[in-house]
Amino acid sequence: MFQQIENAVAEAFAAAIAVRFGIDKEVTVEQPKQSGFGELAVPAAFQLARELKQPPRKIAEQIVEALEPIPGVKSFEIAGNGYVNIRLDRGAFAAAVLHKTGALDAADTGKIIVEHTNINPNKAAHIGHLRNAVLGDTFVRMLRAGGRHVEVQNYIDNTGVQVADVVVGFHFLEKKTPAHIRDLIHTTRFDYLCWDLYARTSQYYKDEPDALAWRAETLQAIEADSGDLAEMAHLVADAIVALHLKTMLRLNVEYDVLPRESEILHLKFWSSAFERLKSTGAILLETEGKNAGCWVMPASAFSTDTEAEDGKVIVRSNGTVTYVGKDIAYQMWKFGLLGKDFYYRPLLTYPDGHEVWVSTDRKLDIAAPEFGAAKRVYNVIDSRQSYLQDVVVAGLKAMGAQKEAAQSIHFSYEMVALSPGCCVDLGIELSEEDRRRPYVEVSGRKGMGVKADDLIDQLIQTALREVESRHAEDAPGIRLRIATEIAIGALRYFLLKFTRNTVIAFDFQEALSFEGDTGPYAQYAAVRARNILKKLTDRGEAVPDFARELSADGLAEQMQSEDFWQILVTASKADSTIARAVAAGEPAHVARYAFQLAQLFNNFYHQYQVLAEQDTKRRVFLLWMTDYFRTQLETVLGVLGIHVPEYM
RNA sequence: GCGCCCGUAGCUCAGCUGGAUAGAGCGCUUGCCUCCGGAGCAAGAGGUCGCAGGUUCGAAUCCUGCCGGGCGCACCA
Numbered sequence: 001m002f003q004q005i006e007n008a009v010a011e012a013f014a015a016a017i018a019v020r021f022g023i024d025k026e027v028t029v030e031q032p033k034q035s036g037f038g039e040l041a042v043p044a045a046f047q048l049a050r051e052l053k054q055p056p057r058k059i060a061e062q063i064v065e066a067l068e069p070i071p072g073v074k075s076f077e078i079a080g081n082g083y084v085n086i087r088l089d090r091g092a093f094a095a096a097v098l099h100k101t102g103a104l105d106a107a108d109t110g111k112i113i114v115e116h117t118n119i120n121p122n123k124a125a126h127i128g129h130l131r132n133a134v135l136g137d138t139f140v141r142m143l144r145a146g147g148r149h150v151e152v153q154n155y156i157d158n159t160g161v162q163v164a165d166v167v168v169g170f171h172f173l174e175k176k177t178p179a180h181i182r183d184l185i186h187t188t189r190f191d192y193l194c195w196d197l198y199a200r201t202s203q204y205y206k207d208e209p210d211a212l213a214w215r216a217e218t219l220q221a222i223e224a225d226s227g228d229l230a231e232m233a234h235l236v237a238d239a240i241v242a243l244h245l246k247t248m249l250r251l252n253v254e255y256d257v258l259p260r261e262s263e264i265l266h267l268k269f270w271s272s273a274f275e276r277l278k279s280t281g282a283i284l285l286e287t288e289g290k291n292a293g294c295w296v297m298p299a300s301a302f303s304t305d306t307e308a309e310d311g312k313v314i315v316r317s318n319g320t321v322t323y324v325g326k327d328i329a330y331q332m333w334k335f336g337l338l339g340k341d342f343y344y345r346p347l348l349t350y351p352d353g354h355e356v357w358v359s360t361d362r363k364l365d366i367a368a369p370e371f372g373a374a375k376r377v378y379n380v381i382d383s384r385q386s387y388l389q390d391v392v393v394a395g396l397k398a399m400g401a402q403k404e405a406a407q408s409i410h411f412s413y414e415m416v417a418l419s420p421g422c423c424v425d426l427g428i429e430l431s432e433e434d435r436r437r438p439y440v441e442v443s444g445r446k447g448m449g450v451k452a453d454d455l456i457d458q459l460i461q462t463a464l465r466e467v468e469s470r471h472a473e474d475a476p477g478i479r480l481r482i483a484t485e486i487a488i489g490a491l492r493y494f495l496l497k498f499t500r501n502t503v504i505a506f507d508f509q510e511a512l513s514f515e516g517d518t519g520p521y522a523q524y525a526a527v528r529a530r531n532i533l534k535k536l537t538d539r540g541e542a543v544p545d546f547a548r549e550l551s552a553d554g555l556a557e558q559m560q561s562e563d564f565w566q567i568l569v570t571a572s573k574a575d576s577t578i579a580r581a582v583a584a585g586e587p588a589h590v591a592r593y594a595f596q597l598a599q600l601f602n603n604f605y606h607q608y609q610v611l612a613e614q615d616t617k618r619r620v621f622l623l624w625m626t627d628y629f630r631t632q633l634e635t636v637l638g639v640l641g642i643h644v645p646e647y648m
Numbered sequence: 649g650c651g652c653c654c655g656u657a658g659c660u661c662a663g664c665u666g667g668a669u670a671g672a673g674c675g676c677u678u679g680c681c682u683c684c685g686g687a688g689c690a691a692g693a694g695g696u697c698g699c700a701g702g703u704u705c706g707a708a709u710c711c712u713g714c715c716g717g718g719c720g721c722a723c724c725a
Contacts, residue, residue, distance in 0.1 A: 033668055043667060049705065056705070080668055081705070120725080160725055294723060303651080303721095316723040323725045384719060386652065414653075415719080438717070466687070486687085497673095498661070501653060503718070510660070510674085514687050517661085517673040524687055532684045580664065592662065595672085606680095606689045626684090648687065 001097050002569065003576035006040065008070050009086060013042055016066040021052065035566055038077065038085040045082035056082025072096065090565055091556025097572055097628065098547055098555065110375030113334050114140050114411075115153040117248065117255070118381070120162035121240040123198045124191035125247050126449040127506055128382070128416040128442050134495040134641070135413055136380035137253040138587040141639045145578050151371060155330070156260040156358075158237035160323075162444075164218040166194050167232045169201035172214045178231045185235065191243045192451070194236065199447030223265065245348065245356070247452050251488055252641045254350050257371045258358040263342050264330060266361040270321050272338050273329035282398030283314050293317030302394035312391050324388055328395040335396075335404040336373030344368035376407040383412040383501065411585060413500040417441050418449070419507040426450065439505040450506060459487035462512050463520075471647070482645045486520050489642040493519030496591040496640060517595055519642055525598035525605075526637060526644040529630035532610050536623070539611075546624040558621045563607070567600055567625065571632045578639060587640075594636045601629045 006029050013027040025044065032041040045060035052059060060082040067076065074089040116136025119129045136152075143150045157163070170176040174197070176184075184190055205211050221229035241258070248254075264270065274295075277283045283295045295315035302312070314325040332338040342359035345366060349355050357368055381389060389410040396405040417439035423430055428448055434440050442449035464483035471479060494511050498504050514520040533543055559565050573593070581589035610626055613619035634644055 028665095030667080031664075033670095037668080041668085046667070046705070083668070157725070162725070291723075296723095310722095313723050318723075320723085322723070326725095382719095383653070385725095387720060388725090412653095417718090441719090463687095470687085502661075503654080505660085507660085513674080515674085516687095518687085520687055521673095528684075528688085535684050577664090584664075586664095588662080589664075592672085599672090602685090602688060603690095606685060609684070611684050 001093075001100075001572040001575065003573075003579060005072050005088065005093070006576060009040055009042065009073065012067055012070045013044055013063065013084075015068065016063050017044065017048070020062050020066040021048065023048070023051065032083075032085060035562070037079060037083075038075075038087040039569055040086040040088075041079075042084045042086065043082070045084065049082070060084050088569075090559035091552055093572075094555040094559050094568060095552050097568065098550060098624070109148065111373070112143060112148055112150045112376045112378065113153055113372070113374040114143070114150055114378045114380065115155055115334075116140075116380035116411075117154040117244070117253070118157070119244055120160065120444075121156055121158055121237040121244065122162040122166040123195040123240065123444060125244055125452040126442060126444070127452060127455060128449070130251065130452050130455075130491070131413065131416050131495050131504065132380055132382065133248050133253050134251060134492050135500065135587055136378075136411070137251075137641055138492075138496055138590070138639065139378065139380070139411065139582075139585070141641060142578055142582050142587065142590060145635075145639050146582055151374065152254070152256045153334075153371075154255045154258050156237070156241055156258050158241070159219075159222050159233070159261045159265060161215065161219065162198070163233050163237050164215055164222060165201045166198050166236050167218050167222075167229055168211075168214045169197040169204075170232055170236070171218070171229060172211070173197075173201060173204060176232075178228055178235060181232055181235045185239045190239050194240065195444075195447060195451065199445065202445040225262075225266070242348075247456075249350065250453075250456055250484075251492060252643070254352075254354055255356050256369075257344065258347065258356065259330065259333075259342060259371075260359045261326065263359040263361050264326055267340060267342065269329040269333060269338060269340055270326060272340055273325070273332055274315070274321070276332070276337075276399050277314070277328070277395065280399040282395055284311075286311075291317075297391060297395060297398070301398050302390045314395075324391050324395075327388070327392050331377065331392050331396065331408060332401075333372050334374055334377045335401065335407075337396075337401055337404060341372065344371065376409070378409045378411045380411045380413070382415050384415065386410060386412055409585075411500075414503040415441065416504045416506050419505040422450070422506050422508060425508055439503065455511070456487060456491065458508075459491055459512060460484050463487045463490070463514070466514065467648075478646075482647065485643045485645040486514065486523065486648065489519035489523045489637075489645075490514055491519070492641050493522065493591055493594075496587050497595075499586060499588045519640075520648070522594045522598040522633065522637060523642065523644055524648050525601045526630060526633045527646075527648045528605050529601060529626050529633065530644070531647075532605075532626050533623070533630070535611060543627070544620050544623060546620070546627065549620050550624060554617055554621065558618070563604075564625065567604055567629070570600055571597060571629055574632045574636050578636075590636060590639055594633065594640060594642075597629070597633050597636060601633065604629070 010027045010029050014025060017023055017025050027042060027044050030041045030043060032038060045056040045063060048059050049056040060078045064076045064078060064084060072089055072092050073086055075087045077085045079085045114136055117133045119125055140150050140152055170181060184193060218229050221227050222233045283297050286292050286294050286296050291313055294313045294317050296311035296313055298311045312324060313322055315321050329338060343361065343363050344357045345360050345364055347356050347358040379389060393405050393408045396408060419439055423440060460483050463486040464480060467479045467483045497517065536543060577593040578590055581587060608622055610622040613622055637644060
């Protein structure tokens with residue numbers, strides 16, 4: 001709601017400036033620091049002061065004189081050295097909120113692909129993977145809330161070194177056959193077993209470097225796609241992918257399609273990309289130096305730095321393509337630039353009915369949705385890979401795909417590390433050097449880290465203790481469901497409240513907290529709002545038809561209260577907050593807003609006794625505020641992927 | 649060595665892309681269950697925004713240089 005007024009104000013100011021000074025200027029609209037200054041502030045006079053060589057205050061006066069009336073705006077005031085503060089017509093604004101006038105114009109800018117999660121399918125997911133998935137999933141929800149068409153991809157590297165290493169562990173260290181693995185998949189916690197096995201294999205390489213030959217042998221077998229080793233790789237990767245999807249579903253994360261590396265290989269995506277890169281001169285064959293015999297992308301393509309740097313090898317001297325090369329091909333496919341497509345089959349149907357598809361190398365008799373060919377692509381990948389992402393974008397640029405290069409966005413974020421206290425909790429021994437660090441990096445190779453499912457289980461247990469102490473009489477099944485919703489709310493919020501480029505030093509105590517700036521705090525506020533309405537109907541009263549029972553005059557009168565006005569304005573900013581957060585690419589802004597909203601409601605809840613209100617008109621009004629709050633909070637929590645439990 | 653990120657209250661973090669008196673949560677101190685109220689509410693203490701310059705009406709925010717920390721810079725993915 002708030003967004004329309006903001007836009008109208010910005011336009012009116014721009015028009016006034018154009019008329020009065022003949023200058024085309026984009027006008028920024030701010031929210032004043034203090035509520036006493038009004039609802040909006042325009043600092044345009046300051047920006048114009050230099051150009052016009054006039055004092056800002058004088059310019060502000062001229063702007064205000066030239067302004068046409070803006071619907072919904074009551075007054076303009078010049079404040080300070082040249083701010084124009086704006087007060088809204090409270091009654092009109094409240095009425096607009098009540099009658100939901102002015103629907104958002106959902107500008108469909110074409111398909112957007114968001115790629116996230118991308119966990120190597122060789123072991124259980126850990127806390128770092130959760131940050132990726134929750135950030136990606138929330139951003140998807142934010143985009144969809146703004147009416148955008150989004151496709152969610154989760155890339156599966158099922159033929160890489162990490163899968164190979166687990167196969168090495170099974171075959172060479174454990175002497176297992178495909179039949180054994182089939183059995184293990186059904187009888188064990190397979191992703192946990194692989195977690196340990198992967199760590200053991202990595203350690204074995206360290207002790208016995210000759211064993212690396214096993215890895216090479218396995219990788220070859222996987223690429224040739226024949227024999228026991230290849231079969232085991234399929235079994236491991238498919239089983240782990242299934243488990244990852246399950247883990248992510250616990251967090252309300254779903255996907256549309258899983259493109260797999262095996263198909264990129266078998267369908268020869270690379271050869272198409274290779275031709276294009278060669279013919280456009282994006283990559284060059286080195287004839288001398290240490291990269292002799294390799295196809296290399298010159299450093300000048302992706303680095304502004306001196307030419308002292310080497311280029312990036314795309315095709316090795318033995319003719320095989322590097323990971324970055326495959327990534328360029330994949331990125332081309334995402335934009336529909338490759339001239340090739342995968343085949344698809346449905347992998348599974350989520351409980352909500354949504355279907356996730358997976359790539360396959362054979363044409364099937366199934367009508368699949370159209371995947372790929374997007375206008376814009378977000379790759380959710382941690383900041384450590386920004387160098388490689390730069391190379392991918394440079395590849396697009398060098399082959400002449402300027403537009404696509406500009407629409408390739410590395411949605412980067414910092415890693416989740418382990419706090420020293422967390423390491424103690426996990427029984428991880430730290431070296432003298434590590435102990436002096438502020439945090440320690442998670443290492444899959446060392447088997448170091450917090451497994452996603454362990455953390456979720458622990459959160460559920462902690463929440464369950466609380467639920468049980470408050471609702472001892474309720475059925476265990478319902479209590480568990482509620483504890484689960486609280487746990488997931490806590491976890492998602494915890495991963496979202498930090499801005500993307502903040503390193504999260506994971507700490508159990510912080511993550512397990514349900515008080516203060518947490519998901520459950522926001523859930524609790526929503527539950528309270530629901531409780532009021534539920535209590536009302538429990539007493540046999542109907543929820544009023546607010547649009548009919550609340551008159552414009554009545555609203556205007558109630559809105560004279562500073563409290564109510566502030567609450568209404570803040571609650572009406574959901575759309576505008578989400579839009580800003582999308583523009584900034586920052587889900588944390590939405591989380592912060594949800595918390596603010598919850599705080600405001602808890603405040604209101606404490607201060608006003610809605611159901612006990614004697615004045616009938618006022619009671620209807622308070623009920624409306626409650627209901628509006630509830631709607632807005634639920635909407636925002638929905639964007640964060642957080643459910644509201646039926647009670648807490 | 650080069651590149652990117654970070655340094656804000658005791659701790660963990662925000663700070664809307666340069667605006668008005670720098671904000672939350674946790675922790676600490678104090679008070680609040682006659683309830684739609686305690687996963688909560690109210691109040692208090694707590695700041696040289698790493699340091700030094702610069703840019704301008706105005707800097708936590710932009711520029712430069714230091715100091716301190718993190719992460720990258722493979723014919724690995």
